[in-house]
Amino acid sequence: MTAQPPASLFIDGRPVEGEGAALPVRYPYTGAEIARLHEASAAQVAAACRAAAAAQPAWAALAPAERGRVLARAAAIIRDRNADLSRLETLDTGKPIQETLVADWESGAAALDFFGGLAAGVTGQMIPLGRDWAYTRREPLGVCAGIGAWNYPSQIACWKAAPALVMGNAMVFKPSEETPLGALKLAEILIEAGLPAGVFNVVQGRAEVGAALISDRHVAKVSLTGSVPTGRRVYAAAAEGMRHVTMELGGKSPLIVFDDASLEDAVGAAMLANFYSSGQICSNGTRVFVQDGIRDRFLARLAERVRQVKIGDPLDPETQHGPIVSPAQADRIRAMIAAGQAEGARLLCGGPGAGAFVPPTVFVDATDAMSIARDEIFGPVMTTLVFHDEDEVVTRANATGFGLAAGVFTQDLTRAHRVVARLEAGTCWINAYNLTPVEMPFGGVKMSGIGRENGAAAIEHYSQIKSVYVGMGGVDAPY
Numbered sequence: 001m002t003a004q005p006p007a008s009l010f011i012d013g014r015p016v017e018g019e020g021a022a023l024p025v026r027y028p029y030t031g032a033e034i035a036r037l038h039e040a041s042a043a044q045v046a047a048a049c050r051a052a053a054a055a056q057p058a059w060a061a062l063a064p065a066e067r068g069r070v071l072a073r074a075a076a077i078i079r080d081r082n083a084d085l086s087r088l089e090t091l092d093t094g095k096p097i098q099e100t101l102v103a104d105w106e107s108g109a110a111a112l113d114f115f116g117g118l119a120a121g122v123t124g125q126m127i128p129l130g131r132d133w134a135y136t137r138r139e140p141l142g143v144c145a146g147i148g149a150w151n152y153p154s155q156i157a158c159w160k161a162a163p164a165l166v167m168g169n170a171m172v173f174k175p176s177e178e179t180p181l182g183a184l185k186l187a188e189i190l191i192e193a194g195l196p197a198g199v200f201n202v203v204q205g206r207a208e209v210g211a212a213l214i215s216d217r218h219v220a221k222v223s224l225t226g227s228v229p230t231g232r233r234v235y236a237a238a239a240e241g242m243r244h245v246t247m248e249l250g251g252k253s254p255l256i257v258f259d260d261a262s263l264e265d266a267v268g269a270a271m272l273a274n275f276y277s278s279g280q281i282c283s284n285g286t287r288v289f290v291q292d293g294i295r296d297r298f299l300a301r302l303a304e305r306v307r308q309v310k311i312g313d314p315l316d317p318e319t320q321h322g323p324i325v326s327p328a329q330a331d332r333i334r335a336m337i338a339a340g341q342a343e344g345a346r347l348l349c350g351g352p353g354a355g356a357f358v359p360p361t362v363f364v365d366a367t368d369a370m371s372i373a374r375d376e377i378f379g380p381v382m383t384t385l386v387f388h389d390e391d392e393v394v395t396r397a398n399a400t401g402f403g404l405a406a407g408v409f410t411q412d413l414t415r416a417h418r419v420v421a422r423l424e425a426g427t428c429w430i431n432a433y434n435l436t437p438v439e440m441p442f443g444g445v446k447m448s449g450i451g452r453e454n455g456a457a458a459i460e461h462y463s464q465i466k467s468v469y470v471g472m473g474g475v476d477a478p479y
């Protein structure tokens with residue numbers, strides 16, 4: 001099985017081999033090397049940024065609708081090739097093919113379509129001032145750097161590229177070193193769809209390559225999807241050059257299940273909120289607060305359904321739960337499970353697993369102070385916590401530095417909206433969880449991030465306003 005791309009990087013409209021250190025790509029299910037890439041050298045990072053800066057003005061000069069049409073064509077190509085692209089995504093990430101077929105490139109295509117269609121409708125303001133008047137233009141930022149995480153590599157590349165490009169920016173994208181393949185496909189597809197050379201470039205590499213990229217003098221904006229510690233470093237480096245930032249970082253989100261919730265829906269959502277993509281999702285509701293009246297029924301049904309999850313070969317369409325992205329990440333998850341047990345929490349189901357796999361795992365008898373209830377695990381580990389009343393659960397749900405997402409399950413809609421209004425989270429779900437349509441802005445508050453992806457809100461994060469004052473009469477100078 002091989003997935004070797006034509007070359008490791010994509011600069012100025014063509015594949016270019018990396019001049020830096022080797023970057024082996026392993027299929028998480030077998031550990032087999034499926035491709036061998038090379039990092040970009042410092043000179044290649046600079047060349048990618050120069051190519052982007054050179055290509056950007058002509059791209060920005062096109063009518064927004066023309067840029068939109070390029071994105072729409074790219075979306076159509078992605079949909080045509082979804083089967084092959086999804087297979088590649090599964091090889092790169094280890095996620096089950098039944099997920100990648102519907103959630104990865106498909107969501108990327110949706111973003112390209114959505115922003116492609118939005119472009120022509122972005123307008124400025126006309127501000128009457130009596131005799132004189134002013135107007136605003138929404139202009140591109142220039143060259144944007146995109147840096148991705150490994151859980152949704154192609155979706156992340158599309159979510160960043162679509163609003164950036166449609167607003168007339170150019171982009172240099174660095175995928176996670178764990179999952180470098182999808183972004184190269186996106187670069188090829190965009191060229192095929194008519195994107196001018198240099199407008200979207202891909203460099204590969206580990207943290208140092210990312211650091212070189214964000215401090216390149218051409219870069220006006222940095223959009224990162226990654227962990228909070230990386231976010232802190234990247235935000236600080238961006239501040240040096242007064243660059244704009246979007247930070248999509250980690251979370252430890254609460255999912256609150258009230259006594260009156262539909263049991264099947266709440267259990268299903270709690271599973272989706274913890275086990276989809278083997279739990280490697282930033283917005284996961286990993287602290288499941290269950291009200292005392294429904295607790296026993298909830299845990300009994302949860303255990304029953306978790307035991308039926310089909311774990312195995314990600315390319316088997318029946319498989320619902322695949323391996324963890326890398327042995328190092330699987331070890332980190334196991335250490336967190338062991339810490340939970342050492343602190344006195346009990347396993348309702350699951351456990352450390354073996355090899356590449358960590359099974360869906362549920363903790364009971366946990367307290368808010370335990371590490372499994374405080375720290376992001378980024379694996380298939382759910383911590384259930386019991387609560388008694390609404391005020392108490394809101395206070396406990398908010399008692400975290402993170403603020404990415406939250407969910408509420410109840411049949412009492414007044415309560416649902418009241419609780420959601422009090423939750424400190426950028427994205428909330430009522431009687432649903434982890435649905436992220438591109439029409440809806442997505443992002444975090446507190447340590448979980450800055451800025452928003454998706455929705456019309458993303459346009460603001462990939463453009464800047466120029467104000468133009470128009471004098472219609474003489475200049476009244478006191479000199």
Ligand SMILES: NC(=O)C1=CN([C@@H]2O[C@H](COP(=O)(O)OP(=O)(O)OC[C@H]3O[C@@H](n4cnc5c(N)ncnc54)[C@H](O)[C@@H]3O)[C@@H](O)[C@H]2O)C=CC1
Pocket residue numbers: 147148149150151152174175176177205206207208209210211214225226227228230231233234247248249250251281282283376378404444449
């Ligand atoms: N809010 C969101 O939308 C999402 C957030 N995440 C978060 O991402 C994390 C998991 O992904 P990982 O890839 O492990 O994150 P990570 O923080 O280790 O790496 C993210 C990216 O940043 C790069 N990087 C690392 N250090 C850098 C530096 N000093 N300068 C520039 N670039 C640097 C990495 O090479 C990688 O491409 C979790 O915390 C998760 O919650 C993941 C998906 C979505």
